[in-house]
Amino acid sequence: MFATFLSAPSSTFGTTPQPRLSLRPCQTHAAAFIMELTKAAQAARLAKKAFFAQKATEQGRHIFIYNNIRTNQTICSLERSLNNHDALSQLAYAGKKTIPAALRKDVWRPMAIVTFPSPAQGRSVYQKLREFRKLHELHWDNNQEYPMLPPETQKRIKEGKAAPTKKERAKIIMDQKANTIADLAALLKTHDEGGSVEKLRAEVQALEAAQKSRLAEIEQEMTAKKLEMDDPKLNGSTRKPFLVVYKSLKREKELLLKGEEREALLKRLNEKESHLESLKREREKLLSAEAVPKALAKDVELANKAENGGLSRLAEEITEANKFLATELLTPRLRRRWGSRVEEAQREQKEMWRAIESVGEEMARRMAKSGSKAPPPKPRWGLNGVSIRWADVLDADYAAEWPAKVVHDRLGLVKHSAPDPKRAAPGLSITNKELERRLKEEEAMEAEMEAAEGEAAEGEAAEGKTAEEGKPAEEGKKVVV
Numbered sequence: 001m002f003a004t005f006l007s008a009p010s011s012t013f014g015t016t017p018q019p020r021l022s023l024r025p026c027q028t029h030a031a032a033f034i035m036e037l038t039k040a041a042q043a044a045r046l047a048k049k050a051f052f053a054q055k056a057t058e059q060g061r062h063i064f065i066y067n068n069i070r071t072n073q074t075i076c077s078l079e080r081s082l083n084n085h086d087a088l089s090q091l092a093y094a095g096k097k098t099i100p101a102a103l104r105k106d107v108w109r110p111m112a113i114v115t116f117p118s119p120a121q122g123r124s125v126y127q128k129l130r131e132f133r134k135l136h137e138l139h140w141d142n143n144q145e146y147p148m149l150p151p152e153t154q155k156r157i158k159e160g161k162a163a164p165t166k167k168e169r170a171k172i173i174m175d176q177k178a179n180t181i182a183d184l185a186a187l188l189k190t191h192d193e194g195g196s197v198e199k200l201r202a203e204v205q206a207l208e209a210a211q212k213s214r215l216a217e218i219e220q221e222m223t224a225k226k227l228e229m230d231d232p233k234l235n236g237s238t239r240k241p242f243l244v245v246y247k248s249l250k251r252e253k254e255l256l257l258k259g260e261e262r263e264a265l266l267k268r269l270n271e272k273e274s275h276l277e278s279l280k281r282e283r284e285k286l287l288s289a290e291a292v293p294k295a296l297a298k299d300v301e302l303a304n305k306a307e308n309g310g311l312s313r314l315a316e317e318i319t320e321a322n323k324f325l326a327t328e329l330l331t332p333r334l335r336r337r338w339g340s341r342v343e344e345a346q347r348e349q350k351e352m353w354r355a356i357e358s359v360g361e362e363m364a365r366r367m368a369k370s371g372s373k374a375p376p377p378k379p380r381w382g383l384n385g386v387s388i389r390w391a392d393v394l395d396a397d398y399a400a401e402w403p404a405k406v407v408h409d410r411l412g413l414v415k416h417s418a419p420d421p422k423r424a425a426p427g428l429s430i431t432n433k434e435l436e437r438r439l440k441e442e443e444a445m446e447a448e449m450e451a452a453e454g455e456a457a458e459g460e461a462a463e464g465k466t467a468e469e470g471k472p473a474e475e476g477k478k479v480v481v
Contacts, residue, residue: 060116060123064418065180067111072148072177074111076129078122081417082108090130092137094173095166110391110418111177113411114184117311117385118353125187132183137173148175178398184388185399192383192403218253222246296362302355311384314349318342318385319407349385389421 059078066075066082075087084102091099116122146154148171149164156162164172225246321342325335383405390396391411402408412419 058119060119060121060126062116062421063114063122063126063129064110065112065114065184066108066418067177068107068174069109070107071171072175074133074176074180075108076126076133076180078126080420090133092134092173094137095170098170098174105416109416110411110414111395112181112391113389113418113421115385115387115389115421117315117349118357120357121191125184125191128187129180129183132187133176133180136176136179136183140172146172146175148172177395181395181398182400185402188383188386188403188406189401191386192405215253218249222249222253225249296358299355299358302352303359306352306356311349311352311382314345314352315384317345318349321345 062078064077064080066077066087067073073091075082075090077083077087082103087103088099093099114122114125116125146157149157149168153164153168157164157168225242229242229246321338324338325342383403386405387407387409388396389409389411391414393408393410396402396408
């Protein structure tokens with residue numbers, strides 16, 4: 001209405017034309033300032049959306065495992081800091097006061113950070129870890145050793161003299177630290193298809209070598225027993241024990257020559273190799289050069305490069321560069337150069353994993369479109385680029401065996417929240433052999449300390465005994481004098 005009044009002709013009011021109102025300079029600056037604020041707010045909103053979109057695509061690359069230092073409860077999280085609602089929903093109700101109203105920062109500490117090259121692989125491991133922990137909490141027995149209970153209570157439960165009380169059962173159910181670490185090692189083994197085939201081959205070779213050595217021993221024993229049986233001094237009754245041993249050796253030799261155990265291992269090995277070959281042929285058929293669109297050609301090329309050793313090469317480059325960056329003798333120029341190498345290798349690694357995922361999705365889509373009854377191919381995840389950073393490296397000893405490709409690092413000093421994996425200073429990589437060597441050194445040091453304490457206690461006891469024996473003699477001398 002005000003605008004209409006300003007723009008109305010002069011004949012409308014029967015007066016002389018009125019001048020149009022104009023904004024003062026201060027009002028002009030205020031309007032420009034408001035427009036700038038609006039643009040800045042829009043840019044901030046777009047940046048926020050882009051940040052959360054990038055965060056959603058990266059979710060699952062890191063799994064943060066927290067541990068309760070009092071009860072050994074564990075919580076797995078895809079975020080650095082724990083959220084009360086999400087974290088408390090993971091805890092199983094095992095009785096009164098087993099689920100707190102809120103998490104306490106002084107009792108929940110970061111235990112490990114598991115890093116994966118692909119977010120999808122991390123999300124899969126995260127899901128399985130939670131499922132396995134739920135199984136541990138629901139299915140347990142009284143015949144295991146529970147470190148959270150006193151030794152006499154463990155002995156009483158193990159012998160079956162009494163069942164655990166409510167509080168003891170709650171402690172047993174809440175103690176999931178060792179189970180979580182063992183489950184993580186088992187899950188990582190299932191992701192190493194090439195490693196399982198190599199392991200089966202090594203088992204077949206070891207079995208063949210053991211069978212050859214045993215056959216040579218049996219031949220020698222049979223020859224010796226035959227010479228003993230040919231002794232003319234022996235009669236039927238005295239020759240019978242040698243004959244029984246000779247026949248048992250002969251039966252063992254026949255079983256070894258049959259090689260049923262070896263045949264079973266070879267059958268499993270051939271099945272795995274044929275399965276991998278069929279997947280490879282099917283993949284090549286579905287993603288042939290004629291059938292692949294131009295948009296997917298680059299991804300197919302990257303996926304082939306990754307499967308032909310590209311991922312392992314990049315993982316070795318990143319590990320080597322991190323070792324150089326961990327040293328303090330590098331000049332700023334060399335540090336920048338090695339840092340740029342790490343960033344470039346990590347970027348190329350992400351592109352390869354993205355290409356592998358897109359190729360897998362395309363294969364599943366084509367198989368569904370063709371009406372194939374075969375199940376869609378599972379993602380071919382490997383262990384190149386998988387690393388675990390421990391708050392205490394000795395916690396890795398809870399698992400019986402780790403895959404050889406998994407790299408173990410130190411997490412460093414932590415307080416309440418896990419450090420940012422991208423900004424954390426790179427530690428020295430620890431291989432499985434190095435981890436085993438350090439564990440043996442720790443055990444040897446503990447044994448030496450125990451032996452030294454025992455010797456010191458024996459020496460103190462001997463000195464005390466000598467002092468007690470010498471004291472009456474001195475008193476007797478004084479009395480005689």
